[in-house]
Amino acid sequence: MASILFVCLGNICRSPMAEGLLRQYANERGCKIEVDSAATSRWEIGNPPHPGTQKILKAAGVDVAQMFSRQLKADDFYHFDYLVGMDKENMADILAVAPPDKTAQVASFMSVVAGKEDIFIPDPYYTGDFNETKKLVKMGLKPWFEILTKA
Secondary structure, three states, X not given: OOXXXXXXXXXXXXXXXXXXXXXXXXXXXXXXXXXXXXXXXXXXOOXXXXXXXXXXXXXXXXXXXXXXXXXXXXXXHHHOOEEEEOOHHHHHHHHHHOOOXXXXXXXXXXXXXXXXXXXXXXXXXXXXXXXXXXHHHHHHHHHHHHHHHHO
16 A cells, blocks of 8 residues: 655644545545645644644544654655645656655645646635635545555
């Protein structure tokens, strides 16, 4: 089974939402997958998810008590099978620090959603629209789950 790391700017909004919702999606199907999230920046290290993300995760039955922001690290490029950026800037930041011999595949979150491959997930920290983020993340749950469980 493959493993996945979701990456966004601060690791308090989009990537922990994707982490929690994908873990919940897998658990509901009786499948344990390795899923985590990280930030490209240092700004929020050690902080819990944003209250807007916590509200969405708690409504989905996801325990956020052990979720804290961390920064992307070199080991992640070898430990995880997929490093998934939530927007164009995240992708550029991930690729800028990727070791040349990385084993992880780097992809954008929506790249696996048919007809939505070129869409990026806006940061609700700035837009305030956590429901839009949830809607887009939910579109990617099944395709990412299928990729991870077929590996």
